[in-house]
Amino acid sequence: MPLAxxxxxxxxxxxAHAASGSMAPDTLDxxxxxxxxxxxxxxxxxxxxxxxxxxxxxxxxETRLRETTRLTLVALGPxxxxxxxxxxxxxxxxxxxxxxxxxxxxxxxxAETLEDANLSAIARFEHALLVAGDAALQLASDDPDFDETxxxxxxxxxxxxxxxxxxHRQPLPAPSLEGFPVLISPRLPHLWQPI
Amino acid sequence: xxTTSPLGVGFTWQPxxxxxxxxxxxxxxxxxxxxxxxxxxxxxxxxRRLEYREALLAEALRTAAERPVVIHxxxxxxxxxxxxxxxxxxxxxxxxxxxxxxxxxxxxxxxTAAPQTHAGIPLPLPLTDEAIALVxxxxxxxxxxxxxxxxxxxxxxxxxxLPTERGRDEIAxxxxxxxAADCGLLLDLYNFHCNAVNFGFDALEALSRLRLDRxxxxxxxxxxxxxxxxxxxxxxxxxEPVWELLEWIAPRAPNLxxxxxxxxxxxxxxxxxxxxxxxxxxxxxxxxxxxxxxxERSAHAAR
Numbered sequence: 001m002p003l004a005x006x007x008x009x010x011x012x013x014x015x016a017h018a019a020s021g022s023m024a025p026d027t028l029d030x031x032x033x034x035x036x037x038x039x040x041x042x043x044x045x046x047x048x049x050x051x052x053x054x055x056x057x058x059x060x061x062e063t064r065l066r067e068t069t070r071l072t073l074v075a076l077g078p079x080x081x082x083x084x085x086x087x088x089x090x091x092x093x094x095x096x097x098x099x100x101x102x103x104x105x106x107x108x109x110x111a112e113t114l115e116d117a118n119l120s121a122i123a124r125f126e127h128a129l130l131v132a133g134d135a136a137l138q139l140a141s142d143d144p145d146f147d148e149t150x151x152x153x154x155x156x157x158x159x160x161x162x163x164x165x166x167x168h169r170q171p172l173p174a175p176s177l178e179g180f181p182v183l184i185s186p187r188l189p190h191l192w193q194p195i
Numbered sequence: 196x197x198t199t200s201p202l203g204v205g206f207t208w209q210p211x212x213x214x215x216x217x218x219x220x221x222x223x224x225x226x227x228x229x230x231x232x233x234x235x236x237x238x239x240x241x242x243r244r245l246e247y248r249e250a251l252l253a254e255a256l257r258t259a260a261e262r263p264v265v266i267h268x269x270x271x272x273x274x275x276x277x278x279x280x281x282x283x284x285x286x287x288x289x290x291x292x293x294x295x296x297x298x299x300x301x302x303x304x305x306x307t308a309a310p311q312t313h314a315g316i317p318l319p320l321p322l323t324d325e326a327i328a329l330v331x332x333x334x335x336x337x338x339x340x341x342x343x344x345x346x347x348x349x350x351x352x353x354x355x356x357l358p359t360e361r362g363r364d365e366i367a368x369x370x371x372x373x374x375a376a377d378c379g380l381l382l383d384l385y386n387f388h389c390n391a392v393n394f395g396f397d398a399l400e401a402l403s404r405l406r407l408d409r410x411x412x413x414x415x416x417x418x419x420x421x422x423x424x425x426x427x428x429x430x431x432x433x434x435e436p437v438w439e440l441l442e443w444i445a446p447r448a449p450n451l452x453x454x455x456x457x458x459x460x461x462x463x464x465x466x467x468x469x470x471x472x473x474x475x476x477x478x479x480x481x482x483x484x485x486x487x488x489x490x491e492r493s494a495h496a497a498r
Binding site for chain 1 (some may be wrong): 236309421
């Protein structure tokens with residue numbers, strides 16, 4: 001299936017350049033491509049239109065994240081948010097056009113990457129909120145999966161104080177050694193409450 | 196080729212559409228729904244699954260009770276040689292069980308080259324016999340599957356020197372493909388304008404070579420430029436060169452059944468009801484001028 005091979009090669013090329021900006025030279029070696037097809041693919045990375053293609057893929061992904069992960073992005077502040085989004089896009093290939101899976105992947109990445117205990121907890125919290133909110137919308141309350149989405153996230157500061165600081169763009173409270181657990185569940189009126 | 200009764204002026208369906216358009220709502224003869232946007236995507240049992248969000252589906256069906264519906268898919272990936280998206284077809288089947296539609300369409304593109312190889316942007320097909328042999332039977336099968344016309348939509352792309360055979364350019368490819376598939380064309384005039392500007396060809400000359408009898412629907416949109424390229428984002432009003440193309444083609448496409456102004460959901464509040472309505476009034480004027488010169492009249496054109 002030569003067309004399948006050409007499409008696979010092109011998608012790999014776009015995906016690689018949209019992420020890290022290059023592709024391992026031997027990635028396409030095993031594919032059954034004609035000399036003309038290889039020459040065309042080889043020519044693309046130097047073409048402005050190819051760069052635009054990759055930029056648009058990233059732009060759509062960024063747009064999805066900015067729509068769906070606002071709490072974490074606000075908590076990070078503009079500079080760190082932009083850096084973390086770029087790091088995520090560089091590290092994680094595009095696998096979906098849907099908002100929620102992209103958001104969940106980013107928040108998992110953020111929770112694992114961020115060293116600050118407050119920020120990491122906020123990313124976990126927002127992830128859990130998305131999951132519980134999705135279940136509340138999508139699942140019947142007697143569905144066996146409904147309660148599977150319930151989660152406890154432990155904050156490193158009183159949650160109301162922390163979230164208030166995020167929403168008012170104030171400095172976050174210092175992380176404490178004490179844990180402040182929060183329950184996130186589709187059964188709760190606002191999806192979460194301190195416990 | 197299946198044709199269909201003219202509908203008139205349409206708009207991209209989105210939640211809260213009637214309120215968002217204000218007076219513009221009354222200008223609409225039909226709405227265009229993308230089943231994908233009514234769905235959530237999940238991984239279940241190791242496989243990807245799409246499920247309707249019931250609240251969104253219910254709202255879309257309420258709209259469908261007030262206006263005829265056409266379908267415009269985003270994720271079928273009809274041009275993927277390794278296989279199109281069966282999940283998309285499953286949700287389209289479910290929609291069809293609930294709500295008949297007048298026609299349906301999808302992008303002439305490759306979105307997922309293989310499982311786990313997602314381009315993240317519709318990629319163009321090479322202008323080759325093999326691509327035609329791949330897509331034509333699929334398009335024909337989709338027309339038979341739902342018993343209404345299936346339309347392929349031309350896309351914007353930015354890749355230079357697409358592989359080609361028989362000296363085909365985009366127009367020749369669309370002509371050959373719609374002929375082989377015996378299907379209709381959703382001519383996105385904004386996409387076409389983008390390609391003309393980005394690749395430096397004369398849009399009107401190119402349109403004059405298009406099989407106009409294949410054009411069932413037209414899309415209009417406005418977007419933004421990036422690094423010197425016009426890009427396919429539906430965030431703005433329709434630019435003047437696209438209106439000029441519409442005014443040229445509308446009276447010449449004998450089977451044209453609808454013109455849709457596409458706007459991204461996120462851009463609707465920024466544009467606002469007054470500007471959106473003004474755009475729809477302009478579409479309506481073109482449609483009415485066309486309809487007045489033909490025996491067929493759209494459902495709402497008499498007002």
